[in-house]
Amino acid sequence: MSDLKIAWVTDSTACRSEGIRNNEDVYIVPMNILIGNKEFKDGVDLFPEEMFRLLKGNGADAKTSQPSIGIFQELYTNLQEEYDHIFSIHVSLAFSGTFSSAQQAAQLVDIPVTVIDSKILSYPLTKLILDGMEAAEKGLDPAEIEKFLEAKLNTGKTFVMVGSLEQLHKSGRMNGLSFFLGSMLKIKPILLIEDGKLQVEEKVRSIPKGYSRMRDYLDHALQSKNIKEVYILYGLNKEEADAWVADLSGKYPEISFSSHELGAVIGVHAGENTLGISWFAE
Structure with a gap:
């Protein structure tokens, strides 16, 4: 049984749920958001509602950047005074270089650091941290916890219906021709995130159609997999997300x-109008 004191480090793409927001052993490193000529720290001095207000009001573009190696090195160095081991779990390497920054910083400190590419983002990333903390409480040592988390993250699947083709285009995730055609036809792409990679699963022309297809994806997965929890992800449209939760809870009472x-x-x-559905299979 392990009695090591473990620190849990992640980045601000993780959902700040109750379980990690108020936990003294969890440390969230903010990503950077540049709007116009001003830089903000995600989750520190800029939150989604204010960010979207700034984008609408100023007509400015927004860019994001990963935390530096130095930021992670400083945090790890400070943590080694109080902890025996650090788990540093981050947004998919396919989306950001944050994992690489953390990995390089881990080589520069004396405390052992296990750096994990979650292959995902948002609440599924948070869920991995919560499950890792639970495994540690059960007495698993760091090597066992790492093995457990690696197995779990490889069962994950996420579908995201993009709320804004313009934002997707500006971020470099969609080429100009696709953006033009999608805008003209009012198409909403549904993106699949699986094994850390992003691809277009299909294209729909309305939110109701997108929701119908996401239910189909869940139905299909349930034919061969045991899924106990499903997460609905949203931008600012919480009411719509909660409506999905209510409807799906009625259809699948065991989940x-x-x-x-x-x-x-x-x-x-x-x-801001993005909606998604995500799960890990047992």
């Missing part, structure tokens, strides 16, 4: 559904 905010950094790329 626990919950809604979670995507956050400002993800909103920069996807837009």
Whole structure:
């Protein structure tokens, strides 16, 4: 049984749920958001509602950037005075270089640091941290916890219906021709995030159609997988996300559904009306 004191480090793409927001052993490193000529720290001095207000009011573009190696090195160095081990779990390497910054910083400190590419973002990333903390409480040592988390993250699947083609285009995730055609036809792409990679699953022309397709994806997954929890992800449209939760809870009473905010950094790329569905299979 392990009695090591473990610190849990993540970045601000993780959903700040109750379980990590008020936990003294969890440390969230903010991503950077640049709007116009002003830089903000995600979740520190800029939150989704204010960010979208600034984008609308100023007509400015927003850009995001990862924390530096130095930021992680300083945090790890400070943590080694109080902790025996650090788990540093971050947004998918396919979306950001944050994992690489953390990995390089881990080589520069004396405390052992296990750096994990979550292959995901938002609440599923938070869920990995919560499950890792639970595994540690059960007495698993760091190597066992890492093995457990790596196995879990490889069962994850997420579908996201992008709320703004314009934001997706500005962020560099969609080329000019696709943006033009999508805007003209009022198309909403549904993106699949699986094994850390992003791809267009299909294109729909309305939110109701997108929701119908996401229910189909869940139905299909349930034919061969045991899924106990499903997460609805949203930009600013919490009421719509909660309506999805209520509807899905009625259809699948054996599954626990919950809604979670995507956050400002993800909103920069996807837009405030984004909706998604995510799960890990047992």
